[in-house]
Amino acid sequence: MxxxxxxxxxxxxxxxxxxxxxxxxxxxxxxxxxxxxxNAHARTIAAFLRDDADLRLDYCSNVTxxxxxxxxxxxxxxxxxxQADGTEKVVEQKTKRIEPGYLEAVYHLYSIEKKxxxxxxxxxxxANRTDNVTVPSLTPVWRSCELQEREVFDLYGIVxxxxxxxxxxxxxxxxxxxxxxxxxxxxxxxxxxxxxxDEVLTxxxxxxxxxxxxxxxxxxxxK
Amino acid sequence: xxxxxPIPGSTIRAVHDDFHGDLLEVSMGPHHPSTHGVFxxxxxxxxxxxxxxxxxxxxxxxxxxKLAENNAYLASIPYTDRLDYLCSLTNNWAYVHAVExxxxxxxxxxxxxxxxxxxxxxxLINHCCLVGFLLNDLxxxxxPLLYSLRERERMLDMIEALxxxxxxCNFMRFxxxxxxxxxxxxxxxxxxxxxxxxxxxxxxxxxxxxNEILLARTQxxxxxxxxxxxxAGITGPMLRASGINYDIxxxxxxxxxxxxDFRVPLGDHSDTYDRYMMRMLEMHESVKIIQQAIKDIPEGxxxxxKAKNRGxxxxxxxxxxxxxxxxxxxxxxxxxxxxxxxxxxxxxxxSLINLTVLEDMCLGQTxxxxxxxxxxxxxxxxxxxx
Numbered sequence: 001m002x003x004x005x006x007x008x009x010x011x012x013x014x015x016x017x018x019x020x021x022x023x024x025x026x027x028x029x030x031x032x033x034x035x036x037x038x039n040a041h042a043r044t045i046a047a048f049l050r051d052d053a054d055l056r057l058d059y060c061s062n063v064t065x066x067x068x069x070x071x072x073x074x075x076x077x078x079x080x081x082x083q084a085d086g087t088e089k090v091v092e093q094k095t096k097r098i099e100p101g102y103l104e105a106v107y108h109l110y111s112i113e114k115k116x117x118x119x120x121x122x123x124x125x126x127a128n129r130t131d132n133v134t135v136p137s138l139t140p141v142w143r144s145c146e147l148q149e150r151e152v153f154d155l156y157g158i159v160x161x162x163x164x165x166x167x168x169x170x171x172x173x174x175x176x177x178x179x180x181x182x183x184x185x186x187x188x189x190x191x192x193x194x195x196x197x198d199e200v201l202t203x204x205x206x207x208x209x210x211x212x213x214x215x216x217x218x219x220x221x222x223k
Numbered sequence: 224x225x226x227x228x229p230i231p232g233s234t235i236r237a238v239h240d241d242f243h244g245d246l247l248e249v250s251m252g253p254h255h256p257s258t259h260g261v262f263x264x265x266x267x268x269x270x271x272x273x274x275x276x277x278x279x280x281x282x283x284x285x286x287x288x289k290l291a292e293n294n295a296y297l298a299s300i301p302y303t304d305r306l307d308y309l310c311s312l313t314n315n316w317a318y319v320h321a322v323e324x325x326x327x328x329x330x331x332x333x334x335x336x337x338x339x340x341x342x343x344x345x346x347l348i349n350h351c352c353l354v355g356f357l358l359n360d361l362x363x364x365x366x367p368l369l370y371s372l373r374e375r376e377r378m379l380d381m382i383e384a385l386x387x388x389x390x391x392c393n394f395m396r397f398x399x400x401x402x403x404x405x406x407x408x409x410x411x412x413x414x415x416x417x418x419x420x421x422x423x424x425x426x427x428x429x430x431x432x433x434n435e436i437l438l439a440r441t442q443x444x445x446x447x448x449x450x451x452x453x454x455a456g457i458t459g460p461m462l463r464a465s466g467i468n469y470d471i472x473x474x475x476x477x478x479x480x481x482x483x484d485f486r487v488p489l490g491d492h493s494d495t496y497d498r499y500m501m502r503m504l505e506m507h508e509s510v511k512i513i514q515q516a517i518k519d520i521p522e523g524x525x526x527x528x529k530a531k532n533r534g535x536x537x538x539x540x541x542x543x544x545x546x547x548x549x550x551x552x553x554x555x556x557x558x559x560x561x562x563x564x565x566x567x568x569x570x571x572x573x574s575l576i577n578l579t580v581l582e583d584m585c586l587g588q589t590x591x592x593x594x595x596x597x598x599x600x601x602x603x604x605x606x607x608x609x
Contacts, residue, residue: 028540
């Protein structure tokens, strides 16, 4: 019987007491729950999962990058409020706050030696989506992550620390953005037109509003 | 690793003196017939021996995953055909399998049998092609390939009769298949496998398996050690050629694979010849599975009538599902946010991940060997670059 997620978590904490491991519940029909690892210990935990005699997760099948945008959460709270005539009344107060987004790398692990029946899913999260986008690379533990982490770096912009060869995989080296991010704007000039018109012009105006304004009518663009 | 150091465990001399000249960097591809598409290898040569090899990807990149995220779940099925265009039916299968897991859809008995038959037929087509192209890579200009392509066309004719298209089948649906399969079609397939295809396998065996040139060119070439193969996530016939008994049909027992009697061939020497033999032996096993499935197939619905295809909105959550494709583990990781489009749609491409160890297999071999080593990995660039 292969250990379940609770037992794996307990086993990690038994051997690496400083680690923070949280179980992330999956609400869908598949019920594939996952373990969220803290970035400081992720490499040690990964090596432990691979080498532990009971687990032997020697095969990392898949690495997925996910982009979670900033989320606006509305919270309703009941508060007692002093009315004008001196009585107290309970009213609902709505507060809005922004839950900051983050980038996530999801790894699906199996054990070839133990023939584990289902994937053990682990997740690593970056601090935010903009300036702190590092997670530790697990390529030193599983070589199979090498090309997949390069792909996630390329398309999502997650920087994998200690990756042996972190270059873009699919886009060309000079490319600036990360096209799989949810807020990526695709270029309007796949085929550049000197005098854009119709929907191409509309897209160009949205994409380069300042440029379009400064160019004026002299460019010959149909308005 | 510095290029002036000798490669550990190999007999190549170090390049550090004035007599042996410079290293030569050769750009193989992207426009080269031996690379099976637009794939490029930057090979550094010492004489004729490879000392460094860097693959370059992305020439066929069209951001398949992003396109699927902007589409409804159903609309992505025809698009999965274009991943690995030799095995569109197994791509369909892996995708609908993931969506069925994500939204808890059941598949009727008859549909499972038909999926197994079509999946194994796809495996036959893929391995047929691979054996032909591998021989082509050896320089046997086109003769063995034509024998293979002849059989492939016969199987594609049957697939066309069933799905309306040779390669872009678009045939699987959530909860079953697009149409039912007639008993005449099954009988025709059975006759074909018993007669013409059995003859082709014998013919190919007699012509090639003991062929002296094939043995000389492939045995001991491109050895992949089993511990590296596991660690690098190699799957499919390539992993089993390294002697690891791991077949997802046996391990996960997805669909109805626990009902069939078939064996998993394993390699002994982890070289290119073993990888060739894996494909030949797997074809025999696939024929066995199809024959059992045709014998046992029950009557019944070919699709669950309650399964929602159009306007499917799975509950928020995620699912990873994988099947044993002809090239290795093909998996789909889907994340739903409760809307009609997947929030995240990820393909686990076996071709790309099997290329992780290309350099390790080629070091110390000659430039001509890299071509057959790449051929034995079995890649389709539509899937590598997505």
